[in-house]
Amino acid sequence: xxxxxxxxxxYFDSPIEKLQVKKESRNQSEVDQIFKTxxxxxxxxxxxxxxxxxxxxxxxxxxxxxxxxxxIIGPSGCGKTTLLKTFNRLLQNSTDVKIEGDVLxxxxxxxxxxxxxxxxxxxxxxxxxxxxxxxxxxxDNIAYGPRIHGIGRKKTLKIMVxxxxxxxxxxxxxxxxxxxxxxxxSIGQQQRLCLARGLAVKPEIxxxxxxxxxxxxxxxxxxxxxxxxxxxxxxxxxVTHTLRQARRIADYVVFMYLGEVIxxxxxxxxxxxxxxKLTREYLDGYFS
Amino acid sequence: xxxxxEKIFKVLMIAATLAxxxxxxxxxxxxxKRGLPAMSWDMVSxxxxxxxxxxxxxxxxxxxxxxxxxxxxxxxxxxxxxxxIVLYLNLYLPEKSRLAQFTRLSFDVLFGIPSIVxxxxxxxxxxYLGLRSSLFAGILTVTILIIPILIRSIDEVMxxxxxxxxxxxxxxGATRSEIIKxxxxxxxxxxxxxxxxxxxxGIGDAASVLFTAGYTDSxxxxxxxxxxxLPLAIFFQLSxxxxxxxxxxxxxxxxxxxxxxxxxxxxxxxxxxxxxxKI
Numbered sequence: 067x068x069x070x071x072x073x074x075x076x077y078f079d080s081p082i083e084k085l086q087v088k089k090e091s092r093n094q095s096e097v098d099q100i101f102k103t104x105x106x107x108x109x110x111x112x113x114x115x116x117x118x119x120x121x122x123x124x125x126x127x128x129x130x131x132x133x134x135x136x137x138i139i140g141p142s143g144c145g146k147t148t149l150l151k152t153f154n155r156l157l158q159n160s161t162d163v164k165i166e167g168d169v170l171x172x173x174x175x176x177x178x179x180x181x182x183x184x185x186x187x188x189x190x191x192x193x194x195x196x197x198x199x200x201x202x203x204x205x206d207n208i209a210y211g212p213r214i215h216g217i218g219r220k221k222t223l224k225i226m227v228x229x230x231x232x233x234x235x236x237x238x239x240x241x242x243x244x245x246x247x248x249x250x251x252s253i254g255q256q257q258r259l260c261l262a263r264g265l266a267v268k269p270e271i272x273x274x275x276x277x278x279x280x281x282x283x284x285x286x287x288x289x290x291x292x293x294x295x296x297x298x299x300x301x302x303x304x305v306t307h308t309l310r311q312a313r314r315i316a317d318y319v320v321f322m323y324l325g326e327v328i329x330x331x332x333x334x335x336x337x338x339x340x341x342x343k344l345t346r347e348y349l350d351g352y353f354s
Numbered sequence: 355x356x357x358x359x360e361k362i363f364k365v366l367m368i369a370a371t372l373a374x375x376x377x378x379x380x381x382x383x384x385x386x387k388r389g390l391p392a393m394s395w396d397m398v399s400x401x402x403x404x405x406x407x408x409x410x411x412x413x414x415x416x417x418x419x420x421x422x423x424x425x426x427x428x429x430x431x432x433x434x435x436x437x438x439i440v441l442y443l444n445l446y447l448p449e450k451s452r453l454a455q456f457t458r459l460s461f462d463v464l465f466g467i468p469s470i471v472x473x474x475x476x477x478x479x480x481x482y483l484g485l486r487s488s489l490f491a492g493i494l495t496v497t498i499l500i501i502p503i504l505i506r507s508i509d510e511v512m513x514x515x516x517x518x519x520x521x522x523x524x525x526x527g528a529t530r531s532e533i534i535k536x537x538x539x540x541x542x543x544x545x546x547x548x549x550x551x552x553x554x555x556g557i558g559d560a561a562s563v564l565f566t567a568g569y570t571d572s573x574x575x576x577x578x579x580x581x582x583x584l585p586l587a588i589f590f591q592l593s594x595x596x597x598x599x600x601x602x603x604x605x606x607x608x609x610x611x612x613x614x615x616x617x618x619x620x621x622x623x624x625x626x627x628x629x630x631x632k633i
Contacts, residue, residue: 156524156525159521160449161449161450161451162450184527185527187525191525191526192521192522192525194518194521194522196518198516198518198519198522199522200522200536201536201539201632202539210526210528211527211528214526214529247632249632260522263522264526267526267527
């Protein structure tokens with residue numbers, strides 16, 4: 067593990083601007099095969115997070131590949147969700163939070179000063195554990211994002227609503243009742259509505275916080291299929307409890323334990339040949 | 355044994371409910387019994403004529419309109435102050451902020467202060483500002499009286515807005531002021547309840563308007579004129595030795611009750627319409 071960390075650290079020692087240039091040499095450095103084809107979209111460097119003086123994330127160093135599905139796995143309470151929330155700065159809304167270290171999105175440190183928080187959040191669609199529609203109609207839910215970002219024309223909004231509902235595979239089911247409350251949808255439909263709502267602000271990244279755990283098997287399957295369809299256009303980061311889901315859809319896997327990243331790598335590699343004992347034990351189901 | 359326990363509790367619960375419903379019913383019957391004979395179209399359509407207070411003709415229109423003026427004015431003024439305060443407490447201050455805790459405590463204390471104290475405070479304020487007893491002073495005092503009710507009850511519903519909903523809106527890139535709209539939609543029924551509570555308190559309170567709004571037999575045409583209110587109409591007529599005038603106090607009480615009832619029904623109807631999108 068130490069060896070692995072050292073390798074990762076060496077890799078992160080170079081400032082982000084140089085990362086672009088050094089892309090070729092990284093291929094030889096055999097850190098991660100996946101970054102041959104996917105450049106890092108989110109980079110986490112020496113991240114430490116304290117919640118009410120508990121050390122939740124311990125020196126996390128991580129790279130999230132672009133246009134691929136990254137699954138963060140690990141037992142509950144290992145800091146997966148906390149890590150996800152540092153990506154769009156929602157963590158700051160809680161009390162007693164201390165964040166050290168950097169999270170770079172497209173090379174920009176989102177925890178730096180004078181950062182446009184709304185701009186960062188707009189880059190990332192968030193799917194929470196339970197779908198959380200806004201108290202509005204189906205149409206207004208999708209249109210909420212575009213509206214706050216300055217699109218007011220009814221015609222444009224209509225086109226956008228149809229487009230993103232289509233993209234989330236919900237258009238056929240709701241096209242006749244766009245005016246009815248979002249809560250009239252089933253919970254699986256609500257989750258797809260939330261996905262469509264997130265897509266409507268044109269994000270680059272989709273963050274999923276156990277996005278399928280509250281759904282029935284059929285709805286989760288639909289969501290998973292959507293993720294697979296969307297990964298060509300978006301970087302998708304999913305926190306998941308279910309290993310099977312990670313096996314099904316992940317391109318890149320991050321295994322966390324007690325606030326530390328134990329191992330990260332391409333899914334095939336992690337699942338077939340984990341380097342760390344802890345990872346192997348977790349994958350074999352010794353603890354969960 | 356456990357079955358017996360269950361039964362005892364059931365009896366206790368039913369007894370408590372009945373006691374309250376029956377006493378409410380008795381109050382209503384009392385008002386109806388003495389107020390209904392004194393009720394007439396004149397009562398709600400005319401202002402007091404000469405000799406109204408010794409049993410001659412006239413009505414209570416001055417007090418009805420006065421009470422409505424005061425309540426509408428103070429609710430509007432109260433909302434203008436309390437909504438920003440509640441939004442600030444819930445959206446802008448961190449969860450366990452000292453300032454928020456202190457503010458909530460202050461409003462809890464203000465909640466419990468008797469209305470005569472507000473009346474006295476309003477009176478001092480009036481003297482200080484050089485106002486005479488007037489509609490404006492009455493509205494101001496009743497506003498101060500109901501602001502703690504508005505704030506505490508809207509605050510309670512706003513605290514129950516799921517954090518996920520705020521996060522969902524924020525993660526779309528909304529600023530904190532932009533998430534006010536969905537939050538207000540979510541708490542709209544709660545705001546209606548808060549308004550109802552404060553209407554009930556504001557329209558029925560005699561002590562706060564006693565010094566500040568004054569009393570008059572005419573309907574005010576400007577904010578600086580004194581204004582009559584239903585609670586004071588009840589109070590003055592009830593202290594009359596003439597039985598007929600006393601009965602009119604009951605008629606006034608009946609009108610007051612009906613206004614509150616009507617407002618409640620209307621508000622509930624509209625709040626259901628508002629809340630159809632509530633999650």
